[in-house]
Amino acid sequence: xxPRDPVKSARRVLEILERFxxxxxPLGVSEIAQVLGYPxxxxxxxxxxxARLGYLNLDPASRKFAPTMSVxxxxxxxxxxxxxxxxxxxxxxxxxxxxxxxxxxxxRNGIDVQYVYVLRAPESNFRSxxxxxxxxxxILRSSPGIALMAELDDRQIALIVRRVRATRGEDVALDVVMxxxxxxxxxxxAWDAGRVYADVGSVAVRLPVDDVFGKALVLGVAGAASxxxxxxxxIAGTLRRLIARRLTRRQPVTRAPARST
Numbered sequence: 029x030x031p032r033d034p035v036k037s038a039r040r041v042l043e044i045l046e047r048f049x050x051x052x053x054p055l056g057v058s059e060i061a062q063v064l065g066y067p068x069x070x071x072x073x074x075x076x077x078x079a080r081l082g083y084l085n086l087d088p089a090s091r092k093f094a095p096t097m098s099v100x101x102x103x104x105x106x107x108x109x110x111x112x113x114x115x116x117x118x119x120x121x122x123x124x125x126x127x128x129x130x131x132x133x134x135x136r137n138g139i140d141v142q143y144v145y146v147l148r149a150p151e152s153n154f155r156s157x158x159x160x161x162x163x164x165x166x167i168l169r170s171s172p173g174i175a176l177m178a179e180l181d182d183r184q185i186a187l188i189v190r191r192v193r194a195t196r197g198e199d200v201a202l203d204v205v206m207x208x209x210x211x212x213x214x215x216x217x218a219w220d221a222g223r224v225y226a227d228v229g230s231v232a233v234r235l236p237v238d239d240v241f242g243k244a245l246v247l248g249v250a251g252a253a254s255x256x257x258x259x260x261x262x263i264a265g266t267l268r269r270l271i272a273r274r275l276t277r278r279q280p281v282t283r284a285p286a287r288s289t
Contacts, residue, residue, distance in 0.1 A: 040066060040074055045083075045099065054092035054240065082144060082162025085135075087241045094240045097133055097144045098162075116237060119247060119274045120147050126266050129249035134172040134232070135239060139191050140164040141172045141246075144239075149251065165224055168192055168200055171232035172246045174208045174218035179234065179244065185209060217264035221253040229256025233267045236275050247271065 043064055048055060061071040075093050078084040084093045097116065116133070124131040124147050133145040143163040167173030167188065177185050189202045212218040221229030232248035239245060247267060250256075256263070 037074070040064070040070070041078065044071075044074060044078070045095065048093075048095050054087060054090065054094040056090070056092045080162055082142060082160070085239060085241055085243065096135075097239065097245070115274055116235070116245075119235075119270060120145060122270050122274070123147075123247060123249055123267060124149060126270065127249045127251075127263055129251040129255075129263070132172070132230075132248045132250060133235075134165075134176075134246045134248060135243050136167065136173075136176045137164065139167055139188055139195070141167050141170050141176065144245070166192075166198075168198070168205055169220065169223040171218040171220045171230045172248045174212050174220070175232040175234050175246045175248075176244055177205075178209050178212040178218070182206065215264070216268060217260075219256060219260035219264065221257045221260075225253075227253050229253035229260075231256060231260050231263045231267065233264060233271060235271060 044060060047060055047063060057068065057072045057075055060066070060075070061068045064071075075084060076086075079086045079093065083096060083099050085096050086093050120131045120133055123129075128149055130149045131147045132143055134141045134143055136142070141164065143160065143165070146160055146163070165173065167177065177188065180188075185205065186202055189200050189205055192198050192200055208218065217231060217233045219229065219231045228250060229252070230248050230250035232246050235245040235247050237245060249263060249267065
């Protein structure tokens with residue numbers, strides 16, 4: 029049974045995060061439960077809760093968890109850490125500063141886009157939605173989703189569309205999705221206005237770095253739909269130049285050091 033004591037639960041969450049820091053590699057439920065001496069059921073509950081909140085990634089193939097960029101950046105304001113994390117954090121900071129829009133780091137979670145890190149603009153209609161780490165957005169209707177699908181092959185995209193139709197009952201036309209994906213492939217960015225919320229739009233660009241599982245990361249900025257509609261090309265140009273300056277290699281941003289044999 030899951031622990032009812034909130035102090036015990038909080039302590040276990042911190043001990044789990046500390047275990048990832050000590051091991052510097054993805055870990056499974058049973059590994060963590062055994063090392064920390066927790067019941068398997070409560071360990072599974074805590075790990076899956078942290079994953080839903082955006083603090084852990086779950087790799088479906090290995091069933092192992094690893095911290096997301098959201099965890100890596102929690103203490104970034106105190107002292108710079110790993111070079112990759114610091115560079116990505118700097119890009120997100122600059123994206124917000126240069127555009128005046130809310131900056132969002134996203135990745136794919138099944139048939140959704142999941143926010144990994146959100147840096148809100150001081151004044152934003154996006155703020156009223158209170159998005160944070162762990163927030164899910166529909167992959168077919170959001171610019172980060174289109175940017176993430178742009179590097180998939182057409183067969184994989186068709187499979188995502190079929191899954192959305194089957195699980196959510198959405199009447200999604202594959203040719204419409206492919207038009208958006210092809211446009212992103214040509215232009216190097218995706219944008220949307222009013223597809224998720226009527227008054228909110230966003231622009232998204234693929235980052236040349238991946239997370240620890242090799243999952244793609246996308247930088248997006250969001251704000252008033254009217255501004256995105258009018259300025260998406262200029263905003264995308266700003267993001268692409270920023271990324272080219274600060275991030276040049278596609279590599280995991282939190283890769284564990286090689287183990288000696």
